Amino acid sequence: MLSGDLRVPDFCGLDFGTSNSTLAVQAGNSTRLMPLEGDDLTLPSAIFFDFEAHQPRFGRAAVQAYVAGTEGRLMRSLKSVLGTSLINEDTQLQTRRIPLHSVIEMVVRHIKATAEAACGRELTRVVHGRPVHFVDGDDEADQRAEDSLLGIARAAGFKDVAFQFEPIAAALHYESQIEREEVALIADIGGGTSDFSIVRIGPDRARRADRLDDILANDGLRIGGTDIDRLLSMETVMPHLGFRSPLATKGLLTPNQWYVDLATWAKINLLYHPAVLAEVRRTARQAVHPRLLERLATVLEHQLGHALAMKVEEAKIALSSARTFDIDLSMVEPGLEAPATRVRLAEAIADPVNRLAAMVQGCLVQAGLKPNQVDAVFLTGGSTLLPAVRDAICAEVPEARVVEGDKFGAVGLGLALDAARKFG
Known part of the structure; x- marks a missing residue:
């Protein structure tokens, strides 16, 4: 539990990811990630239905139970079903069936309860992260995905729910670390989606209530680490x-x-x-x-x-x-x-990597900028560790300073900053 001298409000930022999830709160004058599994600040977005103990296990414990050969069913990458017809389907658990949206709700509810135990209070308001596009080229499916996530968050116990694009959240986190104004390309390559934003950031701009004019470009596509896994698996x-x-x-x-x-x-x-x-x-x-x-x-x-x-x-x-x-x-x-x-x-992965590079080019056009007008490229998300991915992104803005963000925590921390703006 957080020390008693740090007052934690009832709002938080939740990054429910395809591969990993985080939750951050305002603690004193800073934002802080909550431990979600022991001392770990990230929770693998996995659930294991243990048929022997008749209870669900989450995160690393879920994976460990599966690897140990415990009878049950492991489910991962659940975020990827949002916006698809799979969200309305059931999965078989021995003699009963459970809807996939209920499975996601169980994971979100577990994250909420674990964070509440760590910070010592109920969390009722949340800024939920979302990719720029859950589904490529389908605005209706995109809205259905957000609506599903809204319903899941409320069913899990959140009373007030707002959304923020994940790359914008990462930009807010990066902005809290800099001392001068700059134009930054934010590249968030997560487990299920890749999102890009070009944003004007700086200490003075951080104090503005309305930041809409600072977002120069925002786009994304449904390519992420799980797609890289799939392509590597098919190849090898x-x-x-x-x-x-x-x-x-x-x-x-x-x-x-x-x-x-x-x-x-x-x-x-x-x-x-x-x-x-x-x-x-x-x-x-x-x-x-x-x-x-x-x-x-x-x-x-x-x-x-x-x-x-x-x-x-x-x-x-x-x-x-x-x-x-x-x-x-x-x-x-x-x-x-x-x-x-x-x-x-x-x-x-040559084809998806080329598509990532093309998206950076598209964002530059959307922003009306030349590559040399981008001061920094902020890399977050585990897949930015892959040389082919990071090289393709950085090659589009060769003069930009490369900033290594918290690969798994930057979005959650930025969402907590946004929660302070929206609810604080």
């Missing part, structure tokens, strides 16, 4: 399970959809159905290389999809600093490995 792991493997009938290959779903966090559970496993086994009998399909059957039978996804995520993180990494697939077959390299990763 899925061929070992039969992806693009030929069938006995000339010209036919194994169905792509199994592998796309297995490489996509939010869709892995869809494959854990007896009918899918039966179809994979039938296809294995028609395969030129049946052993590969038998490995896929092993993954589905023993529900190893999330464990594979974690191995791929581990490789992605490792390749931000190493040039090679062998992905351990021994859970599928003893001794099996999938070699990965930084070069192969860069090739696999």
Whole structure:
């Protein structure tokens, strides 16, 4: 709990992320992230329905229970279903079914309760972070996603809910650290979306009530770390399970959809159905290389999809600093490995990286600025650690100073600053 000499108001900033979540409050004259799991200030956005203890587990505890082999169901990257038809679907939990929006509500409610225990008071008002676009090129789906998040926040116990774009929140956090006015490109590359803003910031501007004129450009697209995971998985792991493997009938290959779903966090559970496993086994009998399909059957039978996804995520993180990494697939077959390299990763994600660069160019046009008129580029979000991603962004504003933001806390801290403006 925070020390008694720090008065915490009843408002907060909540960054419910695809991969990780944070919650920040105003504590005295500063903003502070609340511990959400032990001493950790971030909570992996994961929930595990423990069928043995008959209770949900959250964050790292959820992942640990799954890895330990506890009977249950792991769900991650739930934010990615907002704005899609999946939000209205149910997931099977033994003999009952639960709507996905109720699953997200459970995670948000847990974050709220944990933060309240840490700061010693009820939190009733929240500025909720949101990407610039939940869904690319679909304003109606975008609004549905925000409406869903609003309903979830209220169901979780928040009485007053406001929203702020995540890159603007990151800009507010960066602004609190600088001593002179500048034009900054904010690049927030998260787990599910990539968001960019070009903003005029500075100590004098920070005191203004209306900041609308300071936002020179704001845009985003549905590309994030989970997409990088999926592309890396398709390039390195899925061929070992039969992806693009030929069938006995000339010209036919194994169905792509199994592998796309297995490489996509939010869709892995869809494959854990007896009918899918039966179809994979039938296809294995028609395969030129049946052993590969038998490995896929092993993954589905023993529900190893999330464990594979974690191995791929581990490789992605490792390749931000190493040039090679062998992905351990021994859970599928003893001794099996999938070699990965930084070069192969860069090739696999070339298209989305090019789209990120194009979005920076579009923001410059929207702002009416030339690249040399941007003073700083503020990088936040875990995927900005990947050389291919950061190099592509920084190359568009080559003279800008590169500022390394808090990769997982900048948005939450900025949302708390915005909450102080809106509710304080």
